[in-house]
Amino acid sequence: MDQAVEALDDASLAEGFRQGREDHLAEAYRRWSRLIHTIALRSLGNVADAEDVTQQVFVSAWRGRHTYDQSMGPLAAWLVGIAKRRVADRWAARKREERASQAAGSDSGIDVTEIAESVLLAEELVRLGEPRRTILELAFYQQHTHLEIAEKLNLPLGTVKSHIRRGLGSLRTRLEGGR
Amino acid sequence: MTHRDADRLALLALGEPDPAAESHLVYCPDCTAELAALREVVTSARSGPRPEELQAPPDQVWKRISAELELKPGRRIRRDFLLVLAACLVGVLAGVGVVSLADRPDVRTLSRAALEPLPGKPAHGAAEVQRTGSGLRLSVTVDDLPRVAGFYEVWLLDRAAGRLISVGGLPASGRAAFALPAGLDLAEFPVVDVSLEPYDGDPAHSKNSFARGTLPG
Numbered sequence: 001m002d003q004a005v006e007a008l009d010d011a012s013l014a015e016g017f018r019q020g021r022e023d024h025l026a027e028a029y030r031r032w033s034r035l036i037h038t039i040a041l042r043s044l045g046n047v048a049d050a051e052d053v054t055q056q057v058f059v060s061a062w063r064g065r066h067t068y069d070q071s072m073g074p075l076a077a078w079l080v081g082i083a084k085r086r087v088a089d090r091w092a093a094r095k096r097e098e099r100a101s102q103a104a105g106s107d108s109g110i111d112v113t114e115i116a117e118s119v120l121l122a123e124e125l126v127r128l129g130e131p132r133r134t135i136l137e138l139a140f141y142q143q144h145t146h147l148e149i150a151e152k153l154n155l156p157l158g159t160v161k162s163h164i165r166r167g168l169g170s171l172r173t174r175l176e177g178g179r
Numbered sequence: 180m181t182h183r184d185a186d187r188l189a190l191l192a193l194g195e196p197d198p199a200a201e202s203h204l205v206y207c208p209d210c211t212a213e214l215a216a217l218r219e220v221v222t223s224a225r226s227g228p229r230p231e232e233l234q235a236p237p238d239q240v241w242k243r244i245s246a247e248l249e250l251k252p253g254r255r256i257r258r259d260f261l262l263v264l265a266a267c268l269v270g271v272l273a274g275v276g277v278v279s280l281a282d283r284p285d286v287r288t289l290s291r292a293a294l295e296p297l298p299g300k301p302a303h304g305a306a307e308v309q310r311t312g313s314g315l316r317l318s319v320t321v322d323d324l325p326r327v328a329g330f331y332e333v334w335l336l337d338r339a340a341g342r343l344i345s346v347g348g349l350p351a352s353g354r355a356a357f358a359l360p361a362g363l364d365l366a367e368f369p370v371v372d373v374s375l376e377p378y379d380g381d382p383a384h385s386k387n388s389f390a391r392g393t394l395p396g
Contacts, residue, residue: 022250022251025248025250026250029241029244033235033236033240033241034233034234034235034236035233037234037235037236037240038228038232038233038234041234042227042228050236051236051237051239051240054236054240055240055243055244055247058244059244059247059248062248063248114223114226115227117223117227118223118224118226118227118228119227119228119233121220121223121224121227122224122227122228122229122230122232122233123230123233125224125230126230126233133230136224137229137230139193140193140221140224140225141225141229143194145190145195146190146195161186161189161190162182162186164186164189164190164193165182165185165186165189168189168192168193168217168220168221169185169189171220171224172216172217172219172220175219175220175223
């Protein structure tokens with residue numbers, strides 16, 4: 001039965017989650033806790049706060065699961081929305097603590113939406129098959145040109161260009177789907 | 180827009196120069212908008228974590244969630260499920276050689292083998308040899324181990340299944356990672372074996388194996 005949950009597509013998992021099936025909650029956590037934790041960590045800068053936010057997100061999501069429906073978008077995007085609010089709460093709490101202790105806290109004015117989207121893109125890259133994932137990683141992080149990628153991976157130029165076009169397109173669709 | 184044009188826009192978004200395409204943009208608001216959208220994706224990806232920098236929370240976070248929500252016990256989280264699923268669907272992955280599916284920063288998977296059930300046994304899983312900051316380790320995931328008297332033990336056997344090295348005990352979850360001793364030659368002992376051992380104080384292999392697989396290389 002556990003294996004069946006793990007093989008579910010995101011929409012089916014979301015439906016079972018909404019209906020209150022605990023094994024679907026566990027699978028949603030397994031699938032997306034890293035996304036939520038990394039967003040919180042990159043937004044708040046420390047592991048303890050990130051762990052707290054992660055816990056709060058999944059607890060709130062479960063308790064409020066009846067408020068989610070598929071017309072709002074993917075479950076992962078809904079979880080990210082909850083994470084943004086929890087991060088904002090933690091951030092506000094920090095500011096109050098700073099004022100109380102009269103420390104000159106720096107206001108970096110972080111944009112959690114930007115952070116969330118960048119983490120979501122990394123998670124989407126993990127889900128891509130090969131060679132598309134490696135092609136995009138070389139293009140994004142190593143700044144390789146499509147010629148250099150074709151040489152390095154010993155693939156035809158046309159294949160590399162096609163993977164870049166389709167890969168970028170699908171990543172863009174994912175981002176826009178969550179907005 | 181043709182695929183060729185879309186290809187060029189994607190490359191422009193990545194920052195590859197293309198003067199002819201760029202001069203076209205001056206006259207084409209559609210392409211300009213398209214390029215802007217693609218550039219957002221590239222900028223966002225480049226300013227974010229790399230896949231290997233993604234950080235999962237430690238196990239205690241799930242325990243706290245489970246406690247706070249009073250979930251039924253036994254609702255476990257399985258990491259590495261992709262390995263178990265892939266191993267079950269694809270069968271023995273011998274000959275794959277170096278594979279890097281690990282997505283934690285300091286762990287690199289060197290090789291992987293499916294653990295097939297012995298006849299009449301329900302258990303199945305996978306074993307991975309990983310390089311960590313402190314050396315090699317054997318990560319074992321086995322499912323459907325029956326809960327019976329005794330304990331499960333992981334061994335490394337030679338190809339003739341004559342000599343064996345005990346790696347350690349496997350908890351009821353079926354998941355464990357064992358640091359491998361520095362002098363151990365995995366080429367000499369490539370067979371991963373999971374057995375059920377009675378609590379009789381005899382360190383020898385019980386001859387009651389449940390799952391087995393051979394590491395490639």
